Amino acid sequence: MLITSLAPEPVHHHGKTGGGVRLGEILRRLEKRNGVDILCVSTLFNRKFFEKSGVRAEFRIVKSNLKFKSLAGLCLKSLFIIAKALLVLKKDFLKSEDKNIVIYASSDLFWETIPAYFFKIRNKNARWIQTIYHIYPDWKKRPGKKAVNFFGHHLQRFSFWLIKKRADKIVLINNIVKNDLVKIGFPENKLFVSSCGIDMDYFENLEKSASAYDGVFLARLSHSKGISDLVEIWKKVCAELPEARLAVIGGGSEETKNFLSGKTSKYGLEKNIDLLGYLENEKAYPILKSGKVFLFPSHEEGWGIAIAEAMACGLPVVSWNLPAFQEVFGDKTMQIEENNIDLFSKKIIALLKNEAERERIGKIGEEFAKKYSWERVAERELEIFTG
Numbered sequence: 001m002l003i004t005s006l007a008p009e010p011v012h013h014h015g016k017t018g019g020g021v022r023l024g025e026i027l028r029r030l031e032k033r034n035g036v037d038i039l040c041v042s043t044l045f046n047r048k049f050f051e052k053s054g055v056r057a058e059f060r061i062v063k064s065n066l067k068f069k070s071l072a073g074l075c076l077k078s079l080f081i082i083a084k085a086l087l088v089l090k091k092d093f094l095k096s097e098d099k100n101i102v103i104y105a106s107s108d109l110f111w112e113t114i115p116a117y118f119f120k121i122r123n124k125n126a127r128w129i130q131t132i133y134h135i136y137p138d139w140k141k142r143p144g145k146k147a148v149n150f151f152g153h154h155l156q157r158f159s160f161w162l163i164k165k166r167a168d169k170i171v172l173i174n175n176i177v178k179n180d181l182v183k184i185g186f187p188e189n190k191l192f193v194s195s196c197g198i199d200m201d202y203f204e205n206l207e208k209s210a211s212a213y214d215g216v217f218l219a220r221l222s223h224s225k226g227i228s229d230l231v232e233i234w235k236k237v238c239a240e241l242p243e244a245r246l247a248v249i250g251g252g253s254e255e256t257k258n259f260l261s262g263k264t265s266k267y268g269l270e271k272n273i274d275l276l277g278y279l280e281n282e283k284a285y286p287i288l289k290s291g292k293v294f295l296f297p298s299h300e301e302g303w304g305i306a307i308a309e310a311m312a313c314g315l316p317v318v319s320w321n322l323p324a325f326q327e328v329f330g331d332k333t334m335q336i337e338e339n340n341i342d343l344f345s346k347k348i349i350a351l352l353k354n355e356a357e358r359e360r361i362g363k364i365g366e367e368f369a370k371k372y373s374w375e376r377v378a379e380r381e382l383e384i385f386t387g
Helices: 018-030 044-052 071-094 110-122 146-166 175-183 200-204 227-240 254-266 281-290 305-312 323-332 341-353 355-369 374-386
Strands: 002-007 037-042 058-061 101-105 127-132 169-172 191-193 215-218 246-249 273-277 293-296 317-320 334-336
Touching (some): 002 018, 002 110, 018 044, 018 305, 101 110, 110 127, 127 146, 127 374, 169 374, 175 191, 175 323, 200 305, 215 281, 227 246, 227 254, 227 293, 254 273, 293 305, 293 341, 305 317, 305 323, 317 323, 323 334, 334 341, 341 355
Parallel strands (some): 002 037, 002 101, 127 169, 169 191, 293 317, 317 334
């Protein structure tokens, strides 16, 4: 079986995404299976990211030298990337004798779904396996720039149209998305719920950093991840605990980094919030493990890999009460009514003042996290590919 993974993202997020982590973990396990060959159609940035994750697949690189300073520029660059991805697929598979081909689109972003759609038209015997993590909320209420949210919402709906027309199977990571897709017309017999995972051995053997923080946030920096809430929450924590320190780990656009640093300065929290930027795993995870509490005020998640990683490190987790978190983690994390900044900060303060309670909750979470294994996720994915 030849699995062709699509990851031709025209703009990287200055760091890893949950979908990228999931794809890398699955690919590096599937490529060890007999009879499985993997070809990854990717940008140079994503290839480097996957190789650092241990993926040793064959790569076809698509790239564009276009620079963009606007949404229109990004769309133009995306079209070039899509065209080049299609040319790569055409060149490789017109001469391929492998009849057992899976085209695996690891996100519903249009630069992955469009090449998959046209490849499926040209190769009717190939199987198109599509992953969908979550459905964008109402663009008018979504945090961030309204123009970006508007186009993001409608481009996802365009991708959904392509997927409904041609995809053979659709992989989801929670039942909430499954139910929502059925409501908007997706055939239930094409929807398969899988999961995400963690490398528990890695976290159990991980040494703590010498830098101990009271709170840790680890995610790509974007408005949907709650970066504005994060500063508001920590401001209230510091009103009660003036020496409390928060580590913010994650890359993002210049706009989001400037927004975050500007809001930190506005509240005079420069000594309380360390904006560490994107860090490689060997630097980021020791800091995570040395923390006392993990804050995750994200408003949009399909699963929550960062939460599971924090639990594996023995940290109590405080987040908003998103439906996905309720399904995946149940009562093993502290989930606060969304947008209740006061209650979120009070929970953090209570945990920081009670070491015994932190340790008790942390041990419960650490034991719970063991149930999520990347090996099991890869097995489930292969079942979906071949079933």
